Amino acid sequence: MSNQNPKHGENKRTTAGDAEGTPPIDLYTKIVEAMKTEGLLYAPKALIPASVTGITSALVLFLGIALAAFFIGKSSVQPVMAEKIGNKPKFVFTGQSRRCPAR
Amino acid sequence: MQLISNLTDRALVEAFLLTREEWAFRLLYQRHNPSLWRLAMRLSKHNREVAEDVLQDVWIRAIEKLPQFRWDSNLRTWLSGFVLMRSREQWRSNASVQKRMEPLEKAQDLALWPDFSFEKNELTQAIEQLSPGFRMVLTLYDLEGFKHEEIATLLGISIGTSKSQLSRARALLRQQLDGLKR
Numbered sequence: 300m301s302n303q304n305p306k307h308g309e310n311k312r313t314t315a316g317d318a319e320g321t322p323p324i325d326l327y328t329k330i331v332e333a334m335k336t337e338g339l340l341y342a343p344k345a346l347i348p349a350s351v352t353g354i355t356s357a358l359v360l361f362l363g364i365a366l367a368a369f370f371i372g373k374s375s376v377q378p379v380m381a382e383k384i385g386n387k388p389k390f391v392f393t394g395q396s397r398r399c400p401a402r
Numbered sequence: 403m404q405l406i407s408n409l410t411d412r413a414l415v416e417a418f419l420l421t422r423e424e425w426a427f428r429l430l431y432q433r434h435n436p437s438l439w440r441l442a443m444r445l446s447k448h449n450r451e452v453a454e455d456v457l458q459d460v461w462i463r464a465i466e467k468l469p470q471f472r473w474d475s476n477l478r479t480w481l482s483g484f485v486l487m488r489s490r491e492q493w494r495s496n497a498s499v500q501k502r503m504e505p506l507e508k509a510q511d512l513a514l515w516p517d518f519s520f521e522k523n524e525l526t527q528a529i530e531q532l533s534p535g536f537r538m539v540l541t542l543y544d545l546e547g548f549k550h551e552e553i554a555t556l557l558g559i560s561i562g563t564s565k566s567q568l569s570r571a572r573a574l575l576r577q578q579l580d581g582l583k584r
Contacts, residue, residue: 319440339422
């Protein structure tokens with residue numbers, strides 16, 4: 300060998316030169332694609348189809364609007380109900396206009 | 403990210419097996435592919451196309467077998483075993499191609515292992531002239547820094563055989579280099 304008795308494993312890259320170079324950049328992509336095809340690697344985005352994502356967001360939006368409408372409605376209706384059962388609040392906010400039922 | 407890249411091989415493998423997500427594989431690949439590439443190139447007589455095919459198969463096979471890995475050796479040694487196995491298959495298939503092409507010109511046979519990507523130095527040329535068995539032991543021990551115990555496990559031979567093969571490979575290499583100098 301050309302080098303003078305190097306410690307084992309110490310000189311491994313220089314012994315035969317750096318002829319190996321670096322692996323091709325697209326090798327990783329090829330491997331990952333092959334692994335996805337073989338089912339060895341998850342492709343998280345593909346796990347949930349776009350249609351499902353769309354339906355879910357539409358549903359969440361609808362529920363949000365419904366809940367908001369319910370609470371807004373409730374806040375304007377509640378004082379009226381309270382009035383009916385005789386438990387009159389001193390000052391109520393109906394959601395439409397301010398009034399003082401005590402007057 | 404620093405913390406993740408400091409994870410041990412074992413932790414990364416466990417994370418990968420648990421999630422099967424790309425980030426864990428990418429870290430394993432970045433960590434081990436350079437040495438696997440070097441080995442594949444050396445065993446394929448520096449044929450980039452062959453080394454690329456070898457590595458692509460190696461990673462897929464290794465990931466398939468990853469759940470069965472028992473950590474009797476380190477991950478690098480285990481992965482290198484796949485490179486050796488796949489390179490042997492490559493030699494065998496090339497040998498059968500060579501047999502079929504025997505009536506053709508010798509120059510065409512030599513083209514089975516083309517390499518124009520770099521100018522080989524004398525040592526590389528001499529190593530490439532060794533038989534596959536000698537080349538493998540010499541590459542693993544002298545160039546890749548594996549121990550005889552690891553080589554014995556990888557090649558399925560005894561430690562004594564690994565040592566004697568290495569000694570014979572070195573002697574042959576010395577002869578080849580002397581021949582080249584003259």
